[in-house]
Amino acid sequence: MSIIGITAFGAYIPMLRLQRSAIHAANSWFAPGLRGLARGERAMANWDEDAITMAVEAARDGLGQRPRAPLSAILFASTSAPFADRQNAGIVKEALNLPDSIAALDAGGGLKAGTSALLLALQGASAGPRLVVAAEKRKARPASESEMLQGDGAACLLVGTGAASGDLVAHFIGHHSVTADFIDHFRQSGADFDYGWEARWIREEGHGKLALDALKSGLQALGVSPERITHFIGPAARGVPEMLAKKAGIRPEAVRDTLSTTVGDTGAAHPLLLLAHCLETAQAGDIIALLSFGQGVDLLLFEATGKGAKPRLGVSGHLARRRAETNYLKALSFTGALALDRGMRAEADMKQPLTALWRNRRTVLGLVGGRCTKTGTVQFPRSDISVNPNDHAVGTQEDYPLADIPARVLSFTADSLAFSPDPPQQYGTIDFEGGGRMMAEFTDVAPGEVSVGQLMRMVFRIKNSDEKRGFTRYFWKAAPASKEES
């Protein structure tokens, strides 16, 4: 009999970390009361990142080089999905170059969405491996508590079955779910910002009663005594996991760090991000209790195996891969809260012919090039006639995915004339190991960081946006690869 559980996990935290002291310094004249929150840093998406791009990177972190063809479903959870009607999971699927024969689902509507998607995936895992990605890039009003507390990030969990528990990272013990319209905050469809209620009420009635009752009754129903919990992952509200653990009888040392001083609350992705963090070091036999809160509760219990796949970087690797950002105005500009004068060069029409995108979706969204089956020449994009000067073979090319192949810089510039939301725009020609060349935009790159020969890694990002019609265009960019990544 097969066992259901987690077979792989990954995470993505954007490189930029906005210093909360910088947020406070800019807003203290208006909101001096936020001083108490002005500690540590929060993960801040680059201008070209959103929930979709971060989900793609988290999935790549978790999937590594394992074959992707067997995946039977992809579930994407977020309350900040870029598209309200264009399946976001479908874009992630194209970027991951997954086969077309796969089921997909977008989950949203509340902060339980991540755990609910995970639960759904686990419940159907016997039908084939399922990929769960959760990502969040929420907007918060300047000088709000949310701006201080939230963070951007993504997590990925691959669920499936194993003949023995050793095939899994953790096996699924069971779950307990509660749904109740407790409105600690809300955001109407199409609105930018949350509207939240008094924190004391949320803590006492929401966390202290609704969540606590669910935790207690869930553990009882699943037959797991609280003291057996090795790792307790609770809501990312200050003191709440500790309070819940104490009142439920979970040992205090089981309470996991909620990464509030390093990442911030990544919303629907956060429980999964914390689970991925926990799985990095969980030992065989460890019991993990994961509790999410949002118009109810999802409680999921796992038992770690101490074995199985490790992510490429994971939460720990991403925590280490950081660049402190102290420019609050830049952060406001990146989220669109501050409309800087972008100049006439930003006025170009970015209308996307949808017919062309459909024809070229593997090229554009999957970074799939061509390889000549006759000469082995690799090129991007693929074409009917080979670029090989010694053999312009016709109709010989097969798909050749380039996204996971390292590349090196042949030439580069930092362009102060072209419009970029983060000038100067940096780009150059890159050569992929084993063949293939393209001119690529560089991202996550500091001025002066790039040189000829520099090793780069391809990342899925926003290329630009058609603001007139409300359409985000995605493509791949090159980011400097760290030595560990090479």
Add this chain to the structure above:
Amino acid sequence: MPKGIRDKVAILGMGCARFGERWADDADSLMVEAYTEALADAGIDTSQLDAAWLSVAFDAVNIGPSGIPLAVALRLDAIPVTKVENYCASGTEAFRGAVYAVASGAADIALALGVEKLKDTGYGGLPVRTRGTMHDMVGIVGSAPGNFAQLATAYEAEHGVSRADLKRAMAHVSVKSHDNGAKNPKAHLRNRIDIDTVLNAPMIAEPLGLFDCCGVSDGAACAIVTTPEIARSLGKADLVTVKALQLAVSNGWELQGSGWNGSYMATTRIAATRAYEEAGVKSPRSEIDLMEVHDCFSITELVTMEDLHISKPGEGWKDVLDGLFDADGKIPCQIDGGLKCFGHPIGASGLRMIYENYLQLLGRAGDRQRSTPPRLALSHNLGGMPNQNVSAIAIVGLEDA
């Protein structure tokens, strides 16, 4: 190898509008300004033209599509007009159309006119535009300086040239062109600059600073061509003939293939070899007397000295610093100020280069006339980006050269 164009076609007359920020003038007026000069020089009237070619690159922001704007502005006699666009090499492309028409015998007298009205965009530099549906999805728009700046970073890496040495050589290119432009009454920029000004200028696209970039101008230039026989019958004694006209267009190898190192223009090397063959030039460094090259950026001019087989690969920067291409050097380059200072109205530039070579060959270049009388002059007109481009070369010379 085809026999080529050598000496089959003569230039009957040329004209060039004053380049610059022509706030007061429409494209029509610029075309007429260049045309009336050429018509007077040729000594003919409009009714004698059999066909015309019009070059313009950014038609969407100035004259609009088709050959009609030329026919209307010049009130041509319902002759065939072909509009051509080949990036910044469009001017030479128009010239090529007219020259080939005459060489084929299909036309006795043909007109090539290039025009660009760029100062109606509201901002400096070239207009931002699409490069096609596929490019918009996977390419980088960037800017012209950004695309050409990559030549410099690749050149440094390929030849082991330090940033400081290359910046100094690039600065010399620009200082020289400003010196030359100062003597040219039709030039957009007529101010002299010193090397420190160039080196301390704001960065546009690393490592290109403000003075490494050419001006963007309004302007027009034109040529009227015919056979040497007809030219003589019309009373012309000293003839300037076309010795070579070559175009090499990237097929994607540089950008998509492997082997190109990013530090040169592969097409220019090919077009130059073909042009010298067509013109019967064996040793360009000793036979070419004068050059007008596509100095959209200082680094472009520098590597073009190598691509034209004048300087050895990796040594162009030394020849530049040695003054080889100064107005009083062995082979002056941009004796009229070049794109850098004469200006760069895209569709007109290729014809402007031929205009200058034509004047110099006939000794009509005024204050900037080359002291040693030139006999063979080359123009190089590049469109696109280093990694994907159109390279056009025209060699013109005295009939007996």
